[in-house]
Amino acid sequence: MVTPVRMMGMRAESERPPAGLAGEMPAEPTQASRFGKARSAQSGALLEDYVELISDLLSSQGEARPTDIARRLGVSHATAIKTISRLKREGLAEARPYRGVFLTAAGESLAGRVRTRHRLVVDLLLAVGVPREAAEQDAEGIEHHVSDATLAAFGRFLRR
Amino acid sequence: MVTPVRMMGMRAESERPPAGLAGEMPAEPTQASRFGKARSAQSGALLEDYVELISDLLSSQGEARPTDIARRLGVSHATAIKTISRLKREGLAEARPYRGVFLTAAGESLAGRVRTRHRLVVDLLLAVGVPREAAEQDAEGIEHHVSDATLAAFGRFLRR
DNA sequence: ATCAGAGTGTAGCCACGGCTACATTCTGTG
DNA sequence: CACAGAATGTAGCCGTGGCTACACTCTGAT
Ligand SMILES: [Mn+2]
Ligand SMILES: [Mn+2]
Ligand SMILES: [Mn+2]
Ligand SMILES: [Mn+2]
Numbered sequence: 575m576v577t578p579v580r581m582m583g584m585r586a587e588s589e590r591p592p593a594g595l596a597g598e599m600p601a602e603p604t605q606a607s608r609f610g611k612a613r614s615a616q617s618g619a620l621l622e623d624y625v626e627l628i629s630d631l632l633s634s635q636g637e638a639r640p641t642d643i644a645r646r647l648g649v650s651h652a653t654a655i656k657t658i659s660r661l662k663r664e665g666l667a668e669a670r671p672y673r674g675v676f677l678t679a680a681g682e683s684l685a686g687r688v689r690t691r692h693r694l695v696v697d698l699l700l701a702v703g704v705p706r707e708a709a710e711q712d713a714e715g716i717e718h719h720v721s722d723a724t725l726a727a728f729g730r731f732l733r734r
Numbered sequence: 735m736v737t738p739v740r741m742m743g744m745r746a747e748s749e750r751p752p753a754g755l756a757g758e759m760p761a762e763p764t765q766a767s768r769f770g771k772a773r774s775a776q777s778g779a780l781l782e783d784y785v786e787l788i789s790d791l792l793s794s795q796g797e798a799r800p801t802d803i804a805r806r807l808g809v810s811h812a813t814a815i816k817t818i819s820r821l822k823r824e825g826l827a828e829a830r831p832y833r834g835v836f837l838t839a840a841g842e843s844l845a846g847r848v849r850t851r852h853r854l855v856v857d858l859l860l861a862v863g864v865p866r867e868a869a870e871q872d873a874e875g876i877e878h879h880v881s882d883a884t885l886a887a888f889g890r891f892l893r894r
Numbered sequence: 895a896t897c898a899g900a901g902t903g904t905a906g907c908c909a910c911g912g913c914t915a916c917a918t919t920c921t922g923t924g
Numbered sequence: 925c926a927c928a929g930a931a932t933g934t935a936g937c938c939g940t941g942g943c944t945a946c947a948c949t950c951t952g953a954t
Binding site for chain 1 (some may be wrong): 904
């Protein structure tokens, strides 16, 4: 995500056949690209949640320790630690053994955007009548698939 | 998903510590469960997309061949074939070599629900002012995180 | 100062969902 | 009827994100 080195799969949009002679159904290049985008969005989701949570912990507790992160996410500490090293590799976090996790500038910035988006999504859901608990729950997954255009529309709708 | 044999990870909600003596922040069992649910939702997403697409192909083309499925999803045929065998394993589809893919009753039923939900999500997005293309795009990911409660709320909002 | 217990880290396993490369089977023309 | 080319299937590789088991390091009470 941060480093779209080649990001997952995502088949090259170009390598399409010459599109049959007649107008036999556009072959839908759009559809494939939509699925592809949804897939890559998903790949960033986990990192986004980590970064948002770490930022929260740093504010509220003053530190973000692997065990806390693991507990809050509902995964084993081993899993959390492995993902934290991925955050480091992606340049979003820094951490030295037994010393807790911190966010880089990039990490903080991402956390901010993610937090804003999370709130907007919850608010939008509430605004259209989704019950609180469902809104909180579903937002956790939905947020990662909301594009800037959609987010902007949500904002306009809420300010109405 | 259909067969929640043990479904991915999803840490046991129960194994929580005795919750410190004083009232030191509820320890948020909710948060972990929310992340967990979002994770399992994701695990079903791919199968949902396959089933919906296969159903579409069966209606429009009369058959669903691996290559078509692969092209529409933007993945290699090898990937599609592997996922198709997972669909078989999950009891959603049937397929014999060189004979195309078909849906079981369970598969058809899932496809129907998925299609309905997909449409509702797109309509909701359009209704709150999301531009068409963004709506189509984002819906492809969002749909998999919309609970029944939220879906019902969307329906009410649109019928308003 | 000790040391039990909590927290961290590492190793190794698994399933999923991508891919490429190669082998096999169909099928429509010629 | 042959057979080239398309479709299908198989094998094997990779990274992610889970897990358990075990080893190491800290730290707060005695
Ligand atoms: Mn989330
Ligand atoms: Mn969030
Ligand atoms: Mn989808
Ligand atoms: Mn869909």
